[in-house]
Amino acid sequence: MYKNQHETTPNRKLTPMSAAEIVVAGLRKRYGATRALDGMSFTVRPGLVTGFLGPNGAGKSTTMRVILGLDAVDAGTALIEGKPYHSLRHPLNHVGSLLDAAALHPSRSARDHLLWLAHSQGLAARRVNQVIEQVGLTSAARRKAGGYSLGMRQRLGIAAALLGDPPIIMLDEPFNGMDPDGIIWMRGFLRSLAAQGRAVLVSSHLMSEVQDTADHLVVVGRGKAIADAGVADLIAAASGNRVALRTTAGTHAMRVLGHAGAAVAATGRDTITVSGLPADRIVTLLNQSAVPFSEVSAHRATLEDVYLELTRDAVEFRAATQSEVSR
Amino acid sequence: MTPTVTPYRPSERVGRDGFLQVLHAEWTKFRTVRGWTVGMMAAALMVVLFALLVGVSSNQKGSPPVPIGPGGEPVTDSFYFVHQPLAGDGSITVSVSALKSSIPKAPGDLRPGTVPWAKAGLIIKDGTRQGSPYAAIMATGSHGVRMQDNYVNDTAGPTGPASAESPRRLRLDRSGDTITGYASTDGTKWTKVGTTQVSGLGSTAQVGLFVASPPAVGGGGTAGSVSTATFGDLRTQGGWAGGNWTGSQVGAKSPTFAGYPENAPGSFTGSDARFTVTGAGDIAPAVSDSLPTGGHLRNILTGTFAALIAVIVVGALFITAEYRNKMIHLTLAASPRRSRVLVAKAIVLWAVTFVAGSVGAILATPLGLGLARGNGVYIFPVTSSTELRVELGTAALLATASVLALSVGAIFRHSAGAVTTAIVAIVLPYILIAIPFMPASVSKGVATVTPGAAFAVQQTLVPYDQVASNYTPYYGYYPLAPWAGFAVLAGYAVASLAVAAVLLNRRDA
Ligand SMILES: Nc1ncnc2c1ncn2[C@@H]1O[C@H](COP(=O)(O)OP(=O)(O)OP(=O)(O)O)[C@@H](O)[C@H]1O
Numbered sequence: 001m002y003k004n005q006h007e008t009t010p011n012r013k014l015t016p017m018s019a020a021e022i023v024v025a026g027l028r029k030r031y032g033a034t035r036a037l038d039g040m041s042f043t044v045r046p047g048l049v050t051g052f053l054g055p056n057g058a059g060k061s062t063t064m065r066v067i068l069g070l071d072a073v074d075a076g077t078a079l080i081e082g083k084p085y086h087s088l089r090h091p092l093n094h095v096g097s098l099l100d101a102a103a104l105h106p107s108r109s110a111r112d113h114l115l116w117l118a119h120s121q122g123l124a125a126r127r128v129n130q131v132i133e134q135v136g137l138t139s140a141a142r143r144k145a146g147g148y149s150l151g152m153r154q155r156l157g158i159a160a161a162l163l164g165d166p167p168i169i170m171l172d173e174p175f176n177g178m179d180p181d182g183i184i185w186m187r188g189f190l191r192s193l194a195a196q197g198r199a200v201l202v203s204s205h206l207m208s209e210v211q212d213t214a215d216h217l218v219v220v221g222r223g224k225a226i227a228d229a230g231v232a233d234l235i236a237a238a239s240g241n242r243v244a245l246r247t248t249a250g251t252h253a254m255r256v257l258g259h260a261g262a263a264v265a266a267t268g269r270d271t272i273t274v275s276g277l278p279a280d281r282i283v284t285l286l287n288q289s290a291v292p293f294s295e296v297s298a299h300r301a302t303l304e305d306v307y308l309e310l311t312r313d314a315v316e317f318r319a320a321t322q323s324e325v326s327r
Numbered sequence: 328m329t330p331t332v333t334p335y336r337p338s339e340r341v342g343r344d345g346f347l348q349v350l351h352a353e354w355t356k357f358r359t360v361r362g363w364t365v366g367m368m369a370a371a372l373m374v375v376l377f378a379l380l381v382g383v384s385s386n387q388k389g390s391p392p393v394p395i396g397p398g399g400e401p402v403t404d405s406f407y408f409v410h411q412p413l414a415g416d417g418s419i420t421v422s423v424s425a426l427k428s429s430i431p432k433a434p435g436d437l438r439p440g441t442v443p444w445a446k447a448g449l450i451i452k453d454g455t456r457q458g459s460p461y462a463a464i465m466a467t468g469s470h471g472v473r474m475q476d477n478y479v480n481d482t483a484g485p486t487g488p489a490s491a492e493s494p495r496r497l498r499l500d501r502s503g504d505t506i507t508g509y510a511s512t513d514g515t516k517w518t519k520v521g522t523t524q525v526s527g528l529g530s531t532a533q534v535g536l537f538v539a540s541p542p543a544v545g546g547g548g549t550a551g552s553v554s555t556a557t558f559g560d561l562r563t564q565g566g567w568a569g570g571n572w573t574g575s576q577v578g579a580k581s582p583t584f585a586g587y588p589e590n591a592p593g594s595f596t597g598s599d600a601r602f603t604v605t606g607a608g609d610i611a612p613a614v615s616d617s618l619p620t621g622g623h624l625r626n627i628l629t630g631t632f633a634a635l636i637a638v639i640v641v642g643a644l645f646i647t648a649e650y651r652n653k654m655i656h657l658t659l660a661a662s663p664r665r666s667r668v669l670v671a672k673a674i675v676l677w678a679v680t681f682v683a684g685s686v687g688a689i690l691a692t693p694l695g696l697g698l699a700r701g702n703g704v705y706i707f708p709v710t711s712s713t714e715l716r717v718e719l720g721t722a723a724l725l726a727t728a729s730v731l732a733l734s735v736g737a738i739f740r741h742s743a744g745a746v747t748t749a750i751v752a753i754v755l756p757y758i759l760i761a762i763p764f765m766p767a768s769v770s771k772g773v774a775t776v777t778p779g780a781a782f783a784v785q786q787t788l789v790p791y792d793q794v795a796s797n798y799t800p801y802y803g804y805y806p807l808a809p810w811a812g813f814a815v816l817a818g819y820a821v822a823s824l825a826v827a828a829v830l831l832n833r834r835d836a
């Protein structure tokens with residue numbers, strides 16, 4: 001396979017299973033006075049759906065354009081399978097992308113739109129028919145794409161991304177404009193792509209869109225990654241192994257647990273949060289000291305909490321500019 | 328945390344990311360947008376429709392026939408001829424001691440002036456029929472002694488004007504079909520000016536004195552002039568019948584038609600050895616000025632300007648549409664070597680436009696010519712290779728103009744700006760050239776330095792050194808040779824394509 005002969009990086013040889021498909025390191029980019037990227041770094045790995053989350057203007061689309069070699073950066077690198085994008089031969093065999101579902105000529109049919117793209121990669125028309133079927137556009141393929149609904153355009157864009165059968169799929173807000181059925185289809189589709197071993201990067205500014213789909217999250221704000229971790233790890237980190245305790249004898253309980261070395265805080269009239277001790281140890285201690293309590297539970301943050309917490313700064317920034325605009 | 332997955336590897340691909348694939352993709356792009364293919368067909372149709380329109384709307388029925396010279400080219404052949412028949416071989420000698428010209432300042436107001444190609448001398452001609460073969464030797468207004476034959480041939484002899492102090496002595500010998508002209512300033516030392524073969528003179532030719540006075544050229548137009556010459560020392564040898572000299576106006580029936588100013592008809596006085604002859608007109612190949620009713624191929628292909636607008640719009644949209652809907656992102660992601668994309672677009676566009684333009688021009692030319700000729704229009708003749716050059720040149724002009732529009736579109740990334748710029752660059756020069764009162768220097772400048780220089784590919788008229796005329800683009804005479812004019816446009820297209828490539832590589836998509 002010419003791919004392995006020419007494109008294998010030393011890194012891939014050493015750790016073939018964990019090789020990152022996309023490595024973004026220290027991207028910086030200004031548009032005039034706007035700092036769009038400010039040290040963006042993260043990796044996208046095979047076999048996972050990586051959610052690329054951040055509020056409007058966080059730099060998600062800019063990062064994707066940089067990965068595709070469309071926009072030049074002031075600093076930093078973005079590598080595909082260890083190589084810069086522009087050095088790829090038949091790039092659509094490496095990365096399939098959907099940046100903007102409206103990026104098509106309205107009077108060209110969906111099939112012809114995919115056909116020119118296929119020809120640019122030396123692919124046969126047969127492949128076009130395959131991807132059209134894969135995204136469920138067969139019956140509309142010969143209609144002008146200008147008459148497509150946004151959801152149909154998203155499907156067409158995904159067909160274009162799949163055209164080269166690439167190991168990396170990168171989609172910018174693919175859920176935009178999709179009806180509930182479409183969203184369910186899309187989720188299953190993304191999962192199946194990852195299950196085939198592909199690296200899937202999906203951007204969104206809504207956690208709810210990706211929470212059931214993503215294995216890994218890159219949360220960005222103000223041009224940099226705020227978090228780059230697995231979904232489970234993120235929740236655990238936000239939850240911080242804390243235990244919620246419901247008791248009418250709050251003061252007593254806090255004294256007992258404090259002596260045992262836990263950090264204790266009253267969070268409500270009859271609830272306290274304990275960290276530093278596992279739940280079973282807390283129950284033993286409270287029983288030993290005869291402290292009455294009615295409920296001990298692991299405090300669990302939701303992804304939504306995590307996201308809102310992480311992006312608060314960026315959202316504040318956005319809110320400020322919005323109020324300026326509306327003034 | 329790292330899952331143990333096998334990264335997806337697509338099935339093996341053999342193949343090269345050749346330029347041909349980019350070219351194939353751009354061709355697919357072009358042919359799958361209906362509006363663009365329709366635009367190209369419309370361009371071809373414009374060329375044909377205008378040709379039909381020009382052919383149908385022209386009407387020259389009943390206009391006098393255009394004199395045709397022995398070489399098949401249209402000629403002017405009107406002058407004052409004082410002649411006798413000469414049977415077989417012989418010779419004639421004369422001196423010209425004055426050649427004075429008058430140019431009208433206003434109707435009826437003749438003033439002495441210089442007509443550089445006013446002619447007075449000896450001529451041997453196959454009768455007085457317009458367009459018949461001849462050879463002549465003459466003194467001229469300011470081009471010295473010349474020997475000319477059969478309208479297009481011209482040989483320079485001794486320089487300087489004829490005057491009483493320094494008359495120009497001229498001699499013409501016939502020996503079979505061989506005519507030899509001599510000139511002398513002292514009457515003893517003769518120099519041979521030229522020898523020529525003139526076939527078709529017949530065994531008995533008309534030989535004698537002539538005066539012609541072509542229209543004075545100035546201010547973008549012409550004014551009929553008249554000239555009077557004083558001849559002396561007329562001597563003949565050989566097969567002369569003897570008797571009186573006959574004065575004839577060769578050419579048009581009335582003096583005005585012959586180009587005489589008001590109240591100044593042709594005439595001659597004198598006998599034996601001394602004559603005073605007044606004449607007007609010219610013996611020369613026809614040019615646009617002297618044959619204003621003559622059409623040429625350029626007129627038939629008037630639709631070129633409408634086709635230009637169509638191909639400019641399509642050319643600009645071929646790239647600006649991608650910027651408008653951001654499809655350029657997909658294009659450049661699929662082909663990261665950006666210059667290749669631009670070159671592929673240029674090649675596809677040039678080829679498509681060239682084919683459309685060729686079809687249009689090759690259909691339009693015979694149709695338009697046929698209709699125009701059917702309506703009595705005289706068309707300046709061209710060889711079939713010149714006709715092909717005009718047709719393919721017009722196609723190349725359209726194709727290169729559309730590539731220029733594409734390049735400007737890639738620079739501006741905006742349809743309206745690109746279309747406007749390309750039209751200003753090419754169609755505006757076309758219009759400036761078509762304005763009759765545009766000063767010659769301006770219209771020649773426009774046809775030299777702007778992309779409009781490429782209209783020279785439609786030139787079929789030939790300027791002659793021995794005919795003073797308005798050789799301006801308006802009249803169909805371009806300052807640059809056909810392909811040199813085309814090269815100016817090609818230069819603009821290549822330069823702007825290079826600028827577009829640099830910007831495309833430098834700018835964010
Ligand atoms: N071509 C451009 N010219 C000028 N500014 C730009 C350009 N592209 C992006 N920006 C700016 O860079 C910042 C990041 O934009 P970007 O589109 O990458 O954000 P995003 O995360 O994709 O947002 P959204 O969720 O709204 O799509 C924004 O402030 C935006 O205004």
Ligand SMILES: [Mg+2]
Nearest residue numbers: 060061062172
């Ligand atoms: Mg975006």
